[in-house]
Amino acid sequence: MCDRSAPVRTVSRTLVACLLAVACAGRASAAPAAPAAPEGHAAPAAVHRVVIDPGHGGAEDGAKGPAGLLEKEVTLDISRRLAALLRADGFEVTLTREGDDDRDLRARTATGNAQRADLFISVHANASRFKVAKGAETYVLSREATDDAARATAAVENDAANVKETTAASGDDELPLILWDLAQVQYLQESTRLAGVIQSKLCAAFGFTDRGVRQAPFVVLRGAQCPAVLVELGFITNPDEEKLLSNPDHRRRLAEVLAEAIRQFRSEVGSGAPR
Numbered sequence: 001m002c003d004r005s006a007p008v009r010t011v012s013r014t015l016v017a018c019l020l021a022v023a024c025a026g027r028a029s030a031a032p033a034a035p036a037a038p039e040g041h042a043a044p045a046a047v048h049r050v051v052i053d054p055g056h057g058g059a060e061d062g063a064k065g066p067a068g069l070l071e072k073e074v075t076l077d078i079s080r081r082l083a084a085l086l087r088a089d090g091f092e093v094t095l096t097r098e099g100d101d102d103r104d105l106r107a108r109t110a111t112g113n114a115q116r117a118d119l120f121i122s123v124h125a126n127a128s129r130f131k132v133a134k135g136a137e138t139y140v141l142s143r144e145a146t147d148d149a150a151r152a153t154a155a156v157e158n159d160a161a162n163v164k165e166t167t168a169a170s171g172d173d174e175l176p177l178i179l180w181d182l183a184q185v186q187y188l189q190e191s192t193r194l195a196g197v198i199q200s201k202l203c204a205a206f207g208f209t210d211r212g213v214r215q216a217p218f219v220v221l222r223g224a225q226c227p228a229v230l231v232e233l234g235f236i237t238n239p240d241e242e243k244l245l246s247n248p249d250h251r252r253r254l255a256e257v258l259a260e261a262i263r264q265f266r267s268e269v270g271s272g273a274p275r
């Protein structure tokens, strides 16, 4: 298995952006729309612009709890709370959807790039056919999933938006997929660092078993030109966690913990700590 956690520092960001534009322009009918990729957008020396992606929305409900709670409602509410906390702390924040709107996965990533985001966080609630499955998970992009559970989570999130993930595309589709991966691979070290901070804070605050930072081929992270993570804030399919996710106090606390994690990441990046 290829170790995708190793950063590819030698890849020119400008080169990747140019190759993406050329590849996508030449394959307009087969390839995803090219992300708005500012040339020369370097890894963030400081974290100021944050793009928050409330998972799902519109006709796409996401996962549904046994009592009927919809993932798209949970993700939007927690994202709005997180945005308010970060704005109060001086961050410039954009949400990929402001209401119950349909939004294509790649349009979400493109929003982050167009905003020249320093950080992209996609907010979700998890689903499992095992009702006892519980806890939070934080993911970074990889073409190879950490394990079967991670692969299943990515498949559910991608398929919810009717996007079929292709890990071994053939023919004309292969080049753009590789290039889209490269756009995020160069930020994987920072993404993994951010994911680690989020995961450890969630575990400390809510007593989750720490399963570590996980990797899976999430379409919404592909092409992001900044540190990018996807966080699953509990299993909506677990009756106990659905109850928690319905609770405004719990949502407020989740948003606070995410804000604490982003503030810590900002201070680490800004302090010049080893990256």
Ligand SMILES: [Zn+2]
Pocket: 055, 056, 062, 063, 071, 123, 124, 125, 157
């Ligand atoms: Zn989701």
